[in-house]
Amino acid sequence: MEEHQGDRAAPHPDLALLLSTSGSTGQGKGVRLSASAVHANAASIADFLRITATDRAALILPLHYSYGLSVLHSHLAQGASLWLSNASVLDEGFGAALAASGATSLAGVPHHFRLLEGAGLGEALPPALKLMTVAGGAMEAAQVRRWAGRMARRGGRFIAMYGQTEAVARIAWLPMDRVGDHAGAIGVAIPGGELALRDEQGREIASAVAEGELLYRGPNVMMGYAEDHRDLGRGAEVEALATGDLAQRDAERIYRITGRLSRMSKIAGIRIGHDALERALAAEGVEVAVWGDDRRIVVAARGPGRGLADRAGQGPCRPGRAGGRHRAGPLRDRLLRGVSAAALGQDRLPGAAPAGGAPVGAGGARGVRSRLSRPSRSARRTASRASAATLCAMWN
Incomplete structure (x- = not known):
């Protein structure tokens, strides 16, 4: 065991969770999250995904990943259950195990959906599966339409989402009825949150149709970053989260990510x-x-x-x-x-x-x-x- 000597720092009483992220600079750092932020994001996700106690999520995402952890939190908050799988979606028997689990929802990143297609499961999903969600990266508009159409034909839903660890997990979502004209967009803010844009001078843009850096405000915004142990004792320091992403807002107030400030x-x-x-x-x-x-x-x-x-x-x-x-x-x-x-x-x-x-x-x-x-x-x-x-x- 390696022992580190240094000044001790008591964690702030609001601090409940520390997750790792590269942040907007690409340098690793900790994201300080309060218990109220974690709870607020779980409640908001459960709201727009309409999670109930009768649901069961197929959890194939790691729990050290904010997206995977949010699946756990949002379902447990509603008294729902989870099926934990260590198998890859490409493993022989995954489809049968998924069906046997009784899972009603499956959350994945875009790569998972490509793997499902490759394994022939795109058209062979279990009947009980009524909700599929994607986040953790941009999915091509054509793929969003394909999966949304596939789920609609079986009476289910496909929800594309956008988030950052700095907001616990989720920031925006695209309702199914907006997929036709807005596939590829991140959509609207999650319940309880607010999206905005700012220009190069840091001023918020008031016009309805606009473009600039995406800002997010909501009860799930992080307390701040932690780069060493002393930062764990700091309180909340962030009111509006500057995502580092560039976005467009259209006349219907639908947001679409177009790039990164750092790129x-x-x-x-x-x-x-x-x-x-x-x-x-x-x-x-x-x-x-x-x-x-x-x-x-x-x-x-x-x-x-x-x-x-x-x-x-x-x-x-x-x-x-x-x-x-x-x-x-x-x-x-x-x-x-x-x-x-x-x-x-x-x-x-x-x-x-x-x-x-x-x-x-x-x-x-x-x-x-x-x-x-x-x-x-x-x-x-x-x-x-x-x-x-x-x-x-x-x-x-």
Whole structure:
């Protein structure tokens, strides 16, 4: 046994749980959670998932993981039961064991649902299973629709959720009746919580349709972080949780995550989201990894290094005939349209305004497809003139 010498610090009386997380900086630290926060999150989850004492959860998530622990807490709080399984969903006999358990719900991360599909259980779920939930990472919109449709056909529900350890577990959820138009979104705040957005200056954004860093307020927000034993004696220090995630809010007040603040570059005044680049290039059928800083963006792609550059169009950007406009290849043209929209205040988020043309590394990716809503024709022309020259300079 290793013994550590040092000053003793009495834990704060409100401190009930310490969970580990990488936090927004990527450095490991402890999350200090009060008993009231744990209770509030369990009650809120039980509320929107409609958990009752007759339910039984299939718990395949580890209990040191905030998502798995929240399944335990939310069910025990309602007097429900749990089936604990150490088996992988790929293990032979998992489907039969799940059916024999009498479980009415199953919670997993997106990878679990891919494994269920691979094991042939997607269309062979036990009749008693009426609720499936996913969290712990973004699930593709098409997969959300597929699983929601599958559960709806059997009279059940599929609920996509979003959370962070800093809020015990859950922050938002997407009701089933919103999946059709909003698959891939995180949805709305959990009962008792509130979502908001703030701009680069830290000011909350009041407009209904907006984008910025996602904030969360609610009784389940952490007391604060702990980086050494002395921090365990500190009281509550966080009123609004800055998630570090970038999000859009639409006219129906549905929220959608578009990237991370830490995964962003700003080159020649243009904000470029690494997550958005990866998603947009994936939509082009190219598997990539994107990283970078404010000097360059690196795109690593599978396959021939020149493939993406060739698809972006041959030759440098060149001036057009009127107004000093610039022309580009097909893929570059989509890029210019996207940045023009961003210049007009459409999708200003780095994660929502795919851009390119900065110096690149492996893979040679030079452009992405714009996923932005389009402004008016005259506004597009005005913004194009302002942004095309900058982009072409970056390109070359």
